[in-house]
Amino acid sequence: MLFPLSPPSPDHVRLSLRPLTLSDEARFRAVIFDLDGTLLHSVPSLTRVLNALFAEEGLAPLDEAQVCAMVGEGAGLLVARAYGARAVGSGTPEDPGHSGRVARFMACYGADPVSGATLYPGAAETLQHMAGRGVRLGLCTNKPEGPTRALLEAFALAPLLGAVIAGDTLPWRKPDPRPLLATLERLDVPPGEVLFVGDSAIDVACARNAGVPVVVLAHGYRQGPVEALGADRAFQGFDDLMPWLAKVAPGDRA
Numbered sequence: 001m002l003f004p005l006s007p008p009s010p011d012h013v014r015l016s017l018r019p020l021t022l023s024d025e026a027r028f029r030a031v032i033f034d035l036d037g038t039l040l041h042s043v044p045s046l047t048r049v050l051n052a053l054f055a056e057e058g059l060a061p062l063d064e065a066q067v068c069a070m071v072g073e074g075a076g077l078l079v080a081r082a083y084g085a086r087a088v089g090s091g092t093p094e095d096p097g098h099s100g101r102v103a104r105f106m107a108c109y110g111a112d113p114v115s116g117a118t119l120y121p122g123a124a125e126t127l128q129h130m131a132g133r134g135v136r137l138g139l140c141t142n143k144p145e146g147p148t149r150a151l152l153e154a155f156a157l158a159p160l161l162g163a164v165i166a167g168d169t170l171p172w173r174k175p176d177p178r179p180l181l182a183t184l185e186r187l188d189v190p191p192g193e194v195l196f197v198g199d200s201a202i203d204v205a206c207a208r209n210a211g212v213p214v215v216v217l218a219h220g221y222r223q224g225p226v227e228a229l230g231a232d233r234a235f236q237g238f239d240d241l242m243p244w245l246a247k248v249a250p251g252d253r254a
């Protein structure tokens with residue numbers, strides 16, 4: 001089961017408020033964010049692009065709930081899963097037609113990754129407040145670097161981020177720890193002083209592999225209940241994350 005695609009149900013809110021493990025006494029000098037499902041609601045834009053390609057090929061469109069379940073492990077797996085859902089190809093990157101499909105997707109998505117994408121409420125304000133207090137901020141996403149940079153510029157986040165590692169910046173993607181470790185190295189902060197904020201099992205696994213504490217936002221893309229992700233703490237969205245971040249990452253200009 002996948003949630004939330006619409007305003008959270010009371011049950012979902014209750015689940016996300018269960019006691020979790022990361023203490024309020026923790027202190028961090030840097031915070032690294034995931035992009036899709038954490039800062040950015042990108043599924044409408046990804047669905048638009050996939051369905052434009054599908055229309056050209058006479059394939060039935062996907063809905064946003066289906067695409068939500070396919071996002072988080074990079075453009076290649078998204079495209080493989082999307083075509084696989086229409087019985088085109090094997091649903092894996094090993095399929096002979098895969099690289100052509102990814103190239104067509106990237107041409108179309110790269111031309112306009114912004115239309116249909118929105119920042120989650122409070123995302124920009126949270127990053128602005130933290131950057132203003134001297135907290136070092138980074139981004140670690142599996143989305144390819146071209147559209148990632150275009151989105152960060154379009155939503156005015158680029159100047160707030162001291163490090164950006166995208167899905168094709170390095171030869172490895174999350175859940176491999178190296179993209180996250182590279183992000184904190186570029187921020188010049190050791191793993192114990194960094195918090196990762198994500199939304200998915202991939203994010204939690206990456207953080208665990210890197211030895212970095214991780215919290216998740218329940219507004220993002222995942223399958224199953226938020227506490228099943230095994231993060232150190234979960235928040236509904238930026239409304240409840242922001243006051244907690246102000247405590248645990250006060251910044252050196254506070």
Ligand SMILES: O=C(O)COP(=O)(O)O
Pocket residue numbers: 034035036037071072073074075140141142143144167174200
């Ligand atoms: O899978 C993607 O393309 C992006 O995913 P992420 O920003 O959640 O890492």
